[in-house]
Amino acid sequence: MGFIFQPLGSVFSGLVSEPLGRKKAMILVNIPHIIAWTMLYFTSSLEEIYIAAVLLGLGVGFMEAPIITYVGEISQASIRGILTSCAGIAAMLGLFTVFLLGSIMTWREVALICLSVPLTTVIAICFVPETPMWLLSKNRPDDALKSLQWLRGWVPAKNVEKEFAEMQRYNVYSSSCGSCQKSKSVCEHPAPTFLQKLKELLRKRNLKPFVLALMCFAISQFFGITPIRPYMVQIFTIYGLPIDANWATTIIALLGMLANVVCTCIIKVTGKRKLWMVSMTGASLSCLALGTYAYNFIPAEWSSFDKHEPIAVEGNVNYIPMILFFTLAFFSSVGLSPIPWILLSEVFPFKSRAFATGITAAINYIFAFISVKTYLNFETWFSLYGIMWYYGIGGVCGLFFMYKFLPETENRTLEDIELYFTDSKRKWTDIKIVKQISKETNNRDGNSVTGCDNKAFVQNSH
Structure with missing residues (x-):
């Protein structure tokens, strides 16, 4: 229920992020979370739990566009990838924390602890400025300059005058009206409608990054660890891991968080393209190896959803799938999961960035819902080893696709990236x-x- 309602929140966030600004939108996204966690703590019926799940789904989808857009617009080109990847660290830290707390206390107490996060976030965001790019688009250059001075360390105006001039020049191009070429803040044309914004996505400079981002998300959702994450306890049990399945999920979350930290530390050196290739290769090989193990040691008619005693194997062979699941979690989180979100913060033109980010995030959550919802069907059709081989082969195909079409955007300015996608031969x-x-x-x-x-x-x- 959370996955299927996230797209609605993503579309809505893209619509409110532009008129309200990134900062106000980031404050508003916490409201559904505050209500949902409060409901979960006091709930007395299953229906209330369903409503809370819906609100959490809407809230997660709602937060994507303003947060990703904000980070992308305040960051210098040299550290944009590092700062955007911090969102992945936060997400994996949340998963690890909740898995860990769920192992040592009741779920109501966990919900109460989770409630403190959006409350703290609302207070914290009040102390950060709006993005200079958004302020320039609203014809507020003085406020934009002050914001840039704050973001670069409370420096004097002369220290950022070159960067600010670049932002002003980029704003003239990116926020100009398509009809009169004047700035949106002074032109007399009405604001574009929802259908006009959708039509704008079909223009070359939007369509190319839109398709690229969708392919990155599709590969990540359908061929990484995402499809099996909700069923890990059952899957770990049938593979006969030598540790308790519930604690194995906690280790998986911890490895995911560490992998995101590694991504943050090395992405500036390796670039996004190489890191994606290494991540996809490692995840694909892990899935192929898990399928081979299941083919040799687990009966074909067995399902992870049936009650079966784990296969007794000689020696320490059952350590092999445990290591493979850990490597799958690490490689999926070091590049496969965070890089699509990093790309989302930089590949779209400023004029349509918030809306396009919201639409892309919405489709990504639809991908996630489909991949998770269809796992049981695929395992029933292909058996346990077949589904793992399917993920591995699909990942290899995705690897070749991205090798051909994924550009290296690390250390490129937003203006450079926009010009690159405007002309396919450039x-x-x-x-x-x-x-x-x-x-x-x-x-x-x-x-x-x-x-x-x-x-x-x-x-x-x-």
């Missing part, structure tokens, strides 16, 4: 030339980058 070296031409045009014509009718830059950029 290389990263060509983007530097385009930006230089636009600067020279501005200087030659005497146009200020802060003007709202800077057609020369828009035309040259296109």
Whole structure:
């Protein structure tokens, strides 16, 4: 129920993030969580638990667009990947904490502890500024400059004047009206409708990153650890892991959190593309090996949903699937899970970033719902070893697809990335030339980058 209601929250978040701003939207996303955790603590019926699950699903979907957009817009290009991957660490830390608390206390007490998180978050967000890019799009340059000074360490204005000038120039292009090429803050055209925003996604500069992000999410949801996560206790039991299945899930969550920390530490060095390839390779090989183990040691007619005694094997052979499940969890979390969210924070143009992020996150949650909901059917059809081989082979296919189409965006500015996706034949070296031409045009014509009718830059950029 949580998965299927997350897409609704994602779509809604994309609609409110632009008019309200990233900061206010990040505060609002905590309201469903506060209500849901309070309901779970005081619940006295199954229906109330269902309602709480729906609210939690809406809340998780609601938070994606404003948080990812906020982090993407406040970060410098050199550390954007690092900061965005911190969201994955937080998510895995949450899973680990809840699994651990659920092993030592009642679920009502766990719900009460979880309630403290959104309450603390609301207070904390009140002390951070709105993103400079959003403030510039609303024709508030003074507030945008103050925000940038705060974000770069309370520095004087002269320390950020170069970066601020780049933001102003990018704002002219990215937030200009498609009809008059003027800034959205001063043009007289009405705001785009929901259907117009959907139509905007079909433009090349939106469609290419949209398809790429969806493929990343599809591969992550259908061929990583996500499909088996809700059934890990049953699966670990039938594989005969030498430790208690409930504690094995806690270790899985801990490994996922550590993998996200590793991702944060090395992504600046390896880049997103190489890290994705290594992660996908490790996860695929782990699934293929788990399928081979099940083929040799678990009867084909057995299901993880039936009551069976674990197979007695000689020696320490049952340590093999335990290690393989741990490696699957690690490789899935080191790149396969976090990198799609990192890409989501940077591949879309500013004009449609919030809406496109919300729509993409919504479709991702639909993928997650389908992958989790259909696991039982696939295991029934293919048997336990067949489903693992299916995940492994699918992962290999996804590896080859991403090898061909996934660009390296690490240490690229948002403007560079937007220009890259605008023209399929444009290389990263060509983007530097385009930006230089636009600067020279501005200087030659005497146009200020802060003007709202800077057609020369828009035309040259296109």
